[in-house]
Amino acid sequence: MDVVTTDRVRTGAAPATDDLVRALFVTESARLVSLARFFVDDRTAAEDLVQEAFIRLARASHRIRDEGRAAAYLRSIVINLARDHNRRGLVSLRHRPPAVLDEPSAEETASAQESRREVVEALRELPRRQRDCVVLRYYLDLGIEDIATTLGVSPNSVKTHLTRGLRSLAARLEERR
16 A cells, blocks of 8 residues: 555545545536536547546645535636636647537537427427517527518517517426426
8 A cells, every 4th residue: 555545544534535526527527528618629628627627626625625615616627727728729729720620429419409309399389479480580590570571470579479489488498407
């Protein structure tokens, strides 16, 4: 047994730390990668940032007084690492070709499909006119005038149906979560 392991066994502190890091990894890692992706273009870089965040958490876990705030601490680490990553990358951006978009992971694809399915189901539950206006506006990108012409209603009627439809859609999606 090395010195670190021996100290861990004597103090009993490491198993709690290890358990905390493991539990957070299981519950937070996918969301943290998604968070990092808002800041960096490359999925691999995002995964590396999250891995580094967990390493830093493990090293600084003795500072965490409230384990309930550990996830927030991890999020702040990821955001700071992403900012640092981008700062360092700004110099090299001029000298490299544009990033190739990577394929979404199976988890991202499944999540997107589930979200899409929920939206489509909620759309189908809307009153016909509201559904028509929302679909024409947000799926076909038609303007208010084009929707009014398509449906044979006034532009003000389209605006009313859009407002009501979006409010109902948001409420229905919120109920499902």
